[in-house]
Amino acid sequence: xxxxxxFILTALFALLQITILEHFxxxxxxxxxLMVAVFxxxxxxxxxxxxxxxxxxxxxxxAFSLHLFGFxxxxxxxxxxxxxxxxxxxxxxxxxxxxLLILAVALLNNLIIGLALVYTGVSLPLGIFIRILxxxxxxxxxxxxxxxxxxxxxxxxx
Amino acid sequence: xxxxxxxxxxxLLFSILLFALFFLSISLIRKPVNASLRRPxxxxxxxxxxxxxxxxxxxxLMENQSLKRENDFLRNKINxxxxxxxxxxxxxxxxxxxxxxxxxxxxxxxxxxxxxNWSLGIVIDKGSYSGIRKGMSVITCLGLxxxxxxxxxxxxxxxxxNDPNLGVSGIVQRSRQEGLVSGTxxxxxxxxxxxxxxxxxxxxxxxxxxxDAAYPKGILIGTVVEIGREFSGLSRYALIRPxxxxxxxxxxxxxxx
Numbered sequence: 441x442x443x444x445x446x447f448i449l450t451a452l453f454a455l456l457q458i459t460i461l462e463h464f465x466x467x468x469x470x471x472x473x474l475m476v477a478v479f480x481x482x483x484x485x486x487x488x489x490x491x492x493x494x495x496x497x498x499x500x501x502x503a504f505s506l507h508l509f510g511f512x513x514x515x516x517x518x519x520x521x522x523x524x525x526x527x528x529x530x531x532x533x534x535x536x537x538x539x540l541l542i543l544a545v546a547l548l549n550n551l552i553i554g555l556a557l558v559y560t561g562v563s564l565p566l567g568i569f570i571r572i573l574x575x576x577x578x579x580x581x582x583x584x585x586x587x588x589x590x591x592x593x594x595x596x597x598x
Numbered sequence: 599x600x601x602x603x604x605x606x607x608x609x610l611l612f613s614i615l616l617f618a619l620f621f622l623s624i625s626l627i628r629k630p631v632n633a634s635l636r637r638p639x640x641x642x643x644x645x646x647x648x649x650x651x652x653x654x655x656x657x658x659l660m661e662n663q664s665l666k667r668e669n670d671f672l673r674n675k676i677n678x679x680x681x682x683x684x685x686x687x688x689x690x691x692x693x694x695x696x697x698x699x700x701x702x703x704x705x706x707x708x709x710x711x712x713x714x715n716w717s718l719g720i721v722i723d724k725g726s727y728s729g730i731r732k733g734m735s736v737i738t739c740l741g742l743x744x745x746x747x748x749x750x751x752x753x754x755x756x757x758x759x760n761d762p763n764l765g766v767s768g769i770v771q772r773s774r775q776e777g778l779v780s781g782t783x784x785x786x787x788x789x790x791x792x793x794x795x796x797x798x799x800x801x802x803x804x805x806x807x808x809x810d811a812a813y814p815k816g817i818l819i820g821t822v823v824e825i826g827r828e829f830s831g832l833s834r835y836a837l838i839r840p841x842x843x844x845x846x847x848x849x850x851x852x853x854x855x
Contacts, residue, residue, distance in 0.1 A: 458710040462845055469715050506717035506757055557716050562762045568783050572715045
């Protein structure tokens with residue numbers, strides 16, 4: 441499919457992520473809309489444009505994160521690459537399976553970032569660590585599910 | 599002088615009386631007449647309105663569209679004016695605080711927030727060109743907000759007080775008990791390393807101690823909501839509800855001196 445709708449979605453989500461998403465917190469956590477955009481790209485674009493979306497989203501997220509610069513710029517394209525490899529071997533056609541895959545990847549992504557933060561000396565209460573880890577991942581997966589449904593209607597994603 | 603015969607006078611008086619009676623009776627008969635005419639008149643009015651609606655359909659349609667546009671425009675204008683009004687109130691409050699405060703402050707607006715869940719901060723619209731430097735503390739008229747961790751020419755990044763990377767030396771206003779206040783990424787702050795016999799109670803007010811030199815002394819941090827024992831059992835901790843609601847900060851003040 442044409443990459444333009446996904447590029448527009450990524451730019452829009454990047455803007456939302458750093459502005460009004462603060463008001464859509466659920467139990468103190470926000471969804472990772474940039475990851476939603478990355479996976480929309482991974483599922484609906486060819487590898488090169490999807491990697492470009494992943495790299496842009498990763499750099500953007502790192503630029504607007506206070507700690508750990510560079511993690512997302514590496515992780516996001518990596519998830520795109522692994523998703524593309526997986527999609528070649530296993531057919532993941534329905535949105536629910538895709539959302540479940542995102543849930544797993546978001547959990548892994550959050551776990552890596554969280555553990556890296558703890559490793560750098562940030563003391564996080566276990567409850568809050570788990571809350572961010574789980575709720576943020578679920579929230580992200582739900583947002584992905586909604587996004588692809590909306591995009592299917594508006595931009596004709598298949 | 600008009601001269602009237604007795605008969606003429608009688609007729610005149612009778613006429614006046616009749617006239618007066620007629621006017622008096624009007625008020626009495628008005629209600630039943632109105633009530634009986636209400637339905638036919640209403641029906642006539644309805645027919646007239648419907649007929650006018652059909653005859654002037656196009657004119658009404660155009661007028662309706664124009665009024666809808668005007669309505670949308672006015673709604674937008676009211677919304678933006680309301681936003682300006684609220685901003686004006688906030689800025690007035692900040693200005694009053696700035697004028698009263700002995701600190702040298704620079705006002706700035708919040709333009710962005712971090713993109714991840716693992717850090718809490720804000721990006722403000724003033725940077726090194728406005729005199730902001732790394733390490734300066736950030737406050738609002740309600741209390742302490744955080745600290746500048748990075749500046750560019752026109753923007754700065756501020757770590758909020760509820761970020762676990764930030765620690766502030768705080769004291770209990772009542773008993774002057776010291777402790778280290780840091781964030782938990784949650785809604786509350788935590789005051790750690792309190793000795794077993796620390797004089798601290800719920801609803802105590804916590805202010806910055808000024809000991810770490812990064813933050814001016816006496817800035818309000820929050821109120822104690824819970825006191826507990828550390829897992830090790832060696833010290834106690836206090837949960838503090840911050841004075842500032844970090845999720846809806848729009849304007850802040852950077853302490854320059």
